[in-house]
Amino acid sequence: MVIAFIYALCFLLIVPPLMGWESLGILGIVVGSICAWIIIGIAKAFESEKVQDEEILGTYVTEARYYEPWTEKIKHEDEETKEVTYEIVEHEEEWEITVAEGDSFPIDEERYKQYVEIFGNEEEDYVDHELEAEGEIIESGSCFVTEWPGTFDTVCYEYVHRSYKNPILKGSNVYESEKLTEEDIKKYHLVKYGEMSVYGTARDKDDAWELSSKLDEYNCWFREKNIKLNFILLKNAKSTQAMFWQQYWQNGKRNTINAVVGINDERKIEWAHVFGWQNEAVCIKLRNFIAGLDKLSDITLNFNKAEEILQKNYKVPDFKQYDFVQGQFPLKGVIISLTVCLVIFCGLFCRPPQYQDRACHHIVEGNYDLAKNELRKHLSKYPEDAIALNNLGVLHFRDKQFEDAEVFLSRAVEKSELIADDNAASIYRNRGTLYRETNRNKEAIVDYKKSIEKYHATKSYCILYRLYKDLGYKKSIWALRKKYENYTYRELKEDCESDEDQVTFLMDYADAIEGRGFMRLINSSF
Secondary structure, eight states: OHHHHHHHHHHHHHHHHHHOTTTSOHHHHHHHHHHHHHHHHHHHHHHHSOOEEEEEEEEEEEEEEEEOOEEEEEEEEOTTTOOEEEEEEEEOOEEEEEETTSOEEEEOHHHHHHHHHHHOOOEEEOOOOTTTOSSEEEEOOOEEEEEOOSOGGGOOEEEEEEEEEOGGGGOTTSSOOOOOOHHHHHHTTOOOOOSOSEEESOOSSHHHHHHHHHHHHHHHHTGGGOOEEEEEEEESOOTTHHHHHHHHTGGGOSSEEEEEEEEOTTOBEEEEEEEETTOHHHHHHHHHHHHTOSBTHHHHHTHHHHHHHHHHHOOOOOGGGGTTOOOOOOHHHHHHHHHHHHHHHHHHHOOOOTHHHHHHHHHHHTOHHHHHHHHHHHHHHOTTOHHHHHHHHHHHHHTTOHHHHHHHHHHHHHTGGGSOHHHHHHHHHHHHHHHHHTTOHHHHHHHHHHHHHHHOOTHHHHHHHHHHHHHTOHHHHHHHHHHSTTSOHHHHHHHHHHOHHHHHHHHOHHHHTTSHHHHHHHHHHO
16 A cells, blocks of 8 residues: 555656646546555455365265156236237256255266166156246146165265365465466366366276276265365376476365376386375375385275375365465556556546636636637647637637638638537637628628538528528528528527527627627637
8 A cells, every 4th residue: 555655646746747737637636546545455355355266075976857848838918019929938858966965967868867777766756847937837747866775886976066265365475386388288288177086198097997986986985074185197207297287286275185196108106296285294195105006006906095094194274274364466456556547537537727717707807818818828738629719719800800810710610520519500600700790791601501501500590591681682581491491481580589689799790799799609609
């Protein structure tokens, strides 16, 4: 948190002067810093929580079930028309197993038949589909179940996954091995820790299958000790390869004891390495036991010795004693969190210098020259701002500086594509008014028409109508009414007469330049 504070303080002291204090919202910096600290605090809170890890325990199948297909008819009623329709839904047949812990898993038909053959029994059982049915059951299928008879020779072993809290994982530097590359994983034929009991490159012989069967049996009946014993068989490999397995499995941070055994072409044991979490004594004794054997098959034949070693020396991992481990939020994460939050909030609270606000204030006070100066300052930083160009042009127009007014209003027209339609229409209308004042009526008519046709500006109807009327263009007045059918001749006339301030300003500038008409145009342009 100290680093976060220093970083935010540097940002606050260095960045705003470079970008301009007014252009960068100080509130954005402050709020961004606070939010960044909150994010870091939340992240540290999560880091402090115990991390979920996974263990795999051996177990056995207690029963297998087969559910016949069944059919239901579901009623559908349309909410608006009240029309009723029916849908026939066919539910497919299903197979599943249940293990000693009570968990159920789906299987296929072939495996179900195997369990029926092994257990030697199958009976029809009652099944109630009412709980899962959405409509009327037309045809209800039966359920068949085969149960483990309780004899040792009919046991079918399975593995179940269990999650648990492992505080060691939150400490990035506690027993954490360097991550292996994809090339190393492929080169040494590494596979992820899973439900198998025998891994490695030498699992294709009978002695390996016998060892696997023995391990499944042991892992099942000794699951109350929260242990899973694995063997990794490597053929014609150097003992250093065992370290890659240990590194890939992160030092066995689960409920495992992992024995890596190197054998030659004759299946003779050349070396052994055993690793497991928090069980150094049992690892050393099991390694010495395996290394003292001749062939791989001897492990199965003398498995009772391995069981004895585990029974006497294995300790269930007690992670509570590692509650002191504190995860360190990385400096990179601190910098990224702060930068992202500061950029977002500075963007939200960022606003250009308030030259235009001050210009409006000067206009209200009648200080038009000061208003021009504020707008020029704004345009020196933002020369593409069409609204500011328009407003400066209107101020020059007010002072009858028509050439300067035309320059700014024409530039505003060029940039009007980037602003809202209402403002763009106002810019065209203002330049048209300038042309009208300087007796360039044809150009004024063009701008008024653009304001109407391009931006559908209803305010310009009255102005154009009044101009046509003053010029005596009766056909044009008729065409205007006919082309824009949403206005009738009477409506145009009434609208113009009802908006005296606007019409007076637009058509009789000299009398109203100091009045409300000018302020209305200024306010609508900002």
